Amino acid sequence: MPAFSKKKLAIATPTASGGFRPPEALVRALSNPYISAGGAAGLFLLTTVGLIAAMGDPQAGTPVVRISLAKVAAMAAPPGWREALLAEHGGDAALAEETYSLSESPAGPGGEATITLPGGRSVHPTSPLPPAPIAGLTVAGPNGPLPVIGPGGRTPAQAYARPFTSNGRPKISLVIGGLGLNATATRQAIETLPPEITLSFVPYSENLQGWIDLARANGHEVLLEAPMEPVDYPENDPGPYTLMSRAQPAETVKKLEWLLSRATGYFGVTNYLGSRFLQSNEAMGAFSDSLRSRGLAFIDDGSAARRGGGLPRASAERIIDDALSSDTIDQQLLALEAGALQRGQALGSGFAYPVTINQVANWAQGVEDRGYQLAPASALMSRK
Template identity: 70%
Template sequence: MAMFSKKSLTPAPASPQSANGGALAHVRAAIANPYISAGGAALLFLLTLTALVMIIGDPKAGAPVIRLPLAQAVVAAAPPGWREALTADGSGPGIVEEVFELSESPIPEAEAMGEAVITLPGAQSGRRVQPLPPAPIAGLHNPGPNGPLPVIAPNGRTPAQAYARPFQANGKPKVSLIVGGLGLNSRATREAIESLPGEITLSFVPYAEGLQGWIDLAREHGHEVLLETPMEPVDYPDNDPGPYTLLASSGPAETSRRLEWLLSRATGYFGLTNYLGSRFLASDPAMATFTTVLKSRGLAFIDDGQAAGRGLGVPRASAGRIIDDQLSSEAIDQQLLALEAQALQNGQALGSGFAYPLTIAQVAGWAQAVETRGYQLAPASALTR
């Protein structure tokens, strides 16, 4: 009679061959699962990338970046059905309950995986944007018949002080530049605001549509702003700067009326600059009315060189060089180098240019390197006296 042995309650150890076969079957099943294989490939890529950065360093160190929480990226990039693929349906290796519960919320806290760093193509490097306070600043404007007008605050603070870009001299020769004619061409205006460093002062045409929006955007990018004042040239009216041109022949009341209309076009500028004006700037009575209004409203005046030598009794400066009289990259570069030489000789220099696409491009390239040559890039307000 055959004897049957009692079945052991403890399973006998599997042979090495059978154990390996079972493990391989689970591995093959895992690889066959498209969700798990895709996740494994992504994990391998991240580990490889991390190792490379640790070994060779970040090649984009110092460049502007966007930081994106990886928790959001993982959930957004996961393929449809990833949650269902984690359940044990018998077709693949089983998932224990604890892993499934954790996988319901892959990253409970965004900080657990840190941030992804994305470098923006074409972005400027080496400079941090320093936004200026939004305009209008309380106490520095009053309502006028055509819009807000700048005023000196009760504590004595002036718009020239409040709306200028803060500046701290470091003892090096100061180089300043004003780029004007902005507001009429939206593409050139945006390019100047976004591509030039905040130390470059921008001046805007008072007739520009959406002027306040442009000034606000410029200040958000760290630029102080001047408002251009159309003034009578010697060949007026053949060369007519517009309906609110300040005329040398006008009396004080008419000059003040036109000037107040120009001033009410927007807020946020620290001063005025001339547009044309060879005849107006040469008239003592006309300039007396002009400077009286500016002084009463706490504004600065910076001219393109035509009024050099006039004190006028307000914070002011004169540009010593127009950089784009000849519109070629070589000529502009030569003028910028001449501006540096002037700063080296006098301790400071102020230039001006128009918002031609070529001028903007040349100034952007020059501004990135000028301080490496021993100069300090300064806003125009820093040169007023």
């Protein structure tokens, strides 16, 4: 946790060696309670007048609602999200007051309120997804709740996915990952990206359940990231619960169950790295069998496109932010549109870099006007 220092106001006092000493008449005047009280009142009046002159009439102009995020965090909310908002770890920004403007006719299509964020971007409130856990879809494990197939064969992959109805247009899906470690980026992704964007979270995140609850409250379906062995391990080490290509199946399942027990509410798992793990038939067999037995889906970043496993699957056709520039990300998003036009659907993946979140948010505003349908990643899955 970063250390913050607070500067104290130092008040100098006269010393024997000299320094400023006020006239005795002034000291006697200030010691008079009536004079000091009058002076304080005058100072307050002057300060108030000065603030009004500098800021203008707070009632003038167009309607504005100022919402303190700190106050929002204290309101009734899904369990755990308050802790996620207030957590202090690397990269966090202090909760600040933001300004949201309402139009003269705030009711949008269907009677929904339209909120204009700083910078002019408009968003519409969305219906939250059901809070997790859903009854019958978890059992107690040695390290926390574990997903299971529920009564009647209902699976977490079905229950926690965002509902979707196709309108016949080409479908485009995006998974934005790496969430939960940086509070600022995580809040930005949850609150500014359309609810059709699927979000994936790092299992090592503090307050992981709170972040997932907040994401689902904003309409996003959620994936959990499974760290997997890359070819340059251990120089590139994804953490203590990395799934290893040469591990015994029992060890792979044990680590995976620890990862799965970190939270509830995800419909599936996605890979983090894994260029070596994903090439091992034995390792992938144990991994896929475990997910299938628990009714979970697997969506990868394209590294496992040729892998099956007998469970709901989808693979990204491109990573949109391999090169961190706004122009390149825009080009990758346009390439996704071209892929969707050719094949009827396209899935991309990206990381929660500020530039990625910003470009995706801007792109998503007009994608449906261009003839496409934004869809959650779960809508592109097939069993293979």
